[in-house]
Amino acid sequence: MRAVRWLGLVSIAVTTACTGAIDQGPSGATRIGASTVPSGEVRRLSQAELDNALRDLLGDDTRPASRMIVTDRYTPFDNDTTTQRASETLIVGLEALAEDVGRRAIATPESRARVVPCTPSGPGDEACYRQFLGGLLRSAFRREVTAVDIDAYLPLLAFATEDNAFVDNDFYTAVDLAIRAVLQDPEFLHRIERGDPSDQPGALALDDQEIATRMAFLLWGTLPDGPLLDDAAAGRLVDPGSRRAVAQRMLLDGRARDQLHRFHAMWLGYRTIPHDAALATAFGTETAALIDRVVFEEPQSYLNVFTMDETWVNAMLADQYGLVHPSGAEWGWVPYGATGRGGILSHGSVLSAFSKFTDTSPTQRGLLVRRRLMCEDPGRPPPTVNVDVPPGTGTDAVCKTDRYAVHREIASCATCHAQIDPIGFGLERFDVGGRYREHDDGHPECAIDGVGHMPTGEPFSGPGELGRLVVDGGYVEECVVEQWLTFAVGRPLAAADTRSMGRMVTEFAADDHSFFELMLDYVESDRFGLIAEEP
């Protein structure tokens, strides 16, 4: 591994402000210095998290949040708390969503049975209502509930018992209303971390329930389930070691896979794939299979995600890529062989992202590699450059390489584009659908040589060689940690985070780049259970 690059990302001011030292705790577990305690901000559930929570809380898998409330910012992750603000539109949408979900929850005997654990003796059966509320509130608020919590909802029972000839009200009317009240409650919609005084200076310690919520939303993208809340109630999460064991169990759950797929889709920009449904679904299946295999099924170096020499395809995808069909089953691993392909960068999912003007954009693909895989910022073009117009517009040049020549010929462009476009040109033989080509679409006279260059000048051709270069150059192992940490804290990294990142990178390498271990180590770390005291 190269010398740790991340140090270069930390500003001088941050470095000199670093006063806390990393020291060893009594049990050998690392204790962190005050300067690495992360700040904790209230975070609202993203649309995807809310949809997952509704699925787990009420069995509602219609994903209404993605339709009915204000869309999330993707920076590139959907959970950046600094972009979240309350608005009238949000609140109105949340009420509509709560009513939509509440209505479905009591629509059929089956759905009623899913949310109400008892059979009401009549419309005003308070005991049954309390029982229902106890379960609902515990799951929704991610903590043990008290009689006071439950009492707050009892006025709603009046709507079940009201003698009103014009409405068809019964016990489930009050169930519906309680669901609506819970779904609109800020305690459900937000992850609020209060913390308690701790023995670490400047740090507050999260309690078991707060840690359970952190773990569930990080590893599953949803609420804690019953067993996890039981772990919290039993006090198993404050201790880093037992917390790790719980996290290990959680990672065996299918929701952990879904969450990691989501992380990759946002990170690499393919969260929605711009192709027809069959192809888009197939690309998603292919990429999920690679992540699952490397992280969960045949645990191995995460870096293999970028260098894997075979891929999971069906006949349609095999034809798309020019690979042999899988034998035996509909889907199977087939070797790339000498196709120039390798790893996730060869997938249609990633190759379809970061395109422009209905064709690949060497600039946009270059930016994907620089920003998302190398975690570098090549900067913005000067304002006088109109970046919306494809290079070479208005010239007679037909071939893309000739059109992009303006990026080299104009001095003010050349400095930056020399660090961007040549990366993208190395992927040019792979179109926006992941198909192989040797000339521009519709222009046989425009041959594509497919040769690219890294900012260091190293030549390569195709996603296979590019994947190898970003791995061997040490970029991926550091950048993926930075991206995942950003996703975990749900905001841009602050100085306290970047200070921790170096150790995470080192441990990642020491664990043979096991992403599974990276996640466990992070959850086990002291800082996972702490938030900085407000200054």
Next chain:
Amino acid sequence: MRNKLSRRALLAGAGGVTIGLPFLDAMLGRGRTHAQDTTLPKRYAIVFAGQALGGDGYPNDQSVMGGVRSTETGHYIVPPSTGAAWEMTTPLIPLAAQRDQFSIVSGMRIPYSTSSTDPSDVPAGGAYRDFHGGGASPLLSGVRSLEARFTARGITSDQLVADLNLAEGLPTASLVLRAQPAWYLSGSDFSGREYISYRGDANPIEAQTSPRVAFDALFRGFVPPDDEAARQRADFDRRSRRSVLDVVLARRDQVLRGVSSADRIRLEEHYDQIRALELRVAAIPDPPAGLCQSPSDPGADPGIGGNNTGAGASDIVPGLGYSEEDTRARVMADIIHMAFVCDMTRAATLQITSFQSHMSVLPVTTAMGTPIHADLHENGHNGDPDNKGQHAVSLMLGWHVGHYAYLLDKLARTAEGDGAVLDNSCVVFMAEAGHGRQLNDAVSDFATHSVERMVMLVGGRAGGLMPGRHIDAAGAHPAACLVSAMQSVGRTEGTFGEVTGEISALFG
């Protein structure tokens, strides 16, 4: 006419649940005054198109359609003649039957420095020299931009009008709607391109993008006055909604206990919005009467379409990069129309497409009989291989104008006083860009990235507007046009943001 919200009505609606009387008192004094006024309410709306007026590098008479280059005139929005005898142009065709109901204001320009790209050299009300972002603030707020960000730096005209009417205690201070619900590019997001209404510097109003939710927010509880059963059901519905919100609000102190001060601020903002919703629910809507009736129920929202990046021209098919914006915009226009008729609000914005919109134009252009395989943004820059230039751009501009025409027509057909609601309205059509020199290089002409040769349409007869003419504004700032538009609905100031000026010819 709408009833003043009475304490008795509130108590009757309380459903036995304790409500915060002192807080509700705050709104009890806010009566509706216009019932006693002799003048009718004045309404103001902006309809926004996230596109430019012409194709990149294509002079106004040049197009390629179906692979054939042509020099047909009449596609560019601006008619050759000014005055009342202006010639019909392609984007204005949807307004053909309404040419006496709106004026065309052409030849407007946002100032910028031709010699410097330094933010400190941006003139007052001017544009920072990077089009995407640079043009937004001066267009929307009359305040200069200082960077390439889609963020208005001042309050927008619709909100100034909303503030004019604050004392009326209208159920909705302003209606902010957007038809395009998704950004459609996978590797990025709206990043401010989704806002055209601002309360102030960098303080945007989140638009409602769900026609369903927008409809319910205004018209739920509208029941025919003679339908007692429906009234009773609506009453139960309103009482139960309020009780639900009361339960949430009653837990506020418990939830806020022990949180950090920063978190408290954020959560209190959330609670304040819930409390505002509770107040709106508490206000018993007037029984619909006369022409104030609920629009027809829009049903479930159309699905939100997939993304649109670089799928290859032939791969852009309906359903990708399109969420039935045509249907959504129409429902939203219906909602604005009836909200105006019922005097539920007097200020509205309908952002049909976002700034730099990547909505696929294929479904809409296919319905027009001229399929173009591109998204709206690239339609301006490049079109598709066979269709580009002025004609292609004007077809989509005409699609936006069609929704504007639809709203004008509905307001014109709704009687009020001695005339129509449109006679007491000012409805502005605004496009993102003009078609002059490119803002980035300050040289290339006929550019989509231009704040020159900008055009607005000003519809209605509020405040003495004299529609029906084409007015060459001779380089006036578009904010000056909005100054006059706002004057037509009662604002007296001659400035907007950093811009002083008006298009007085709008008043004849």
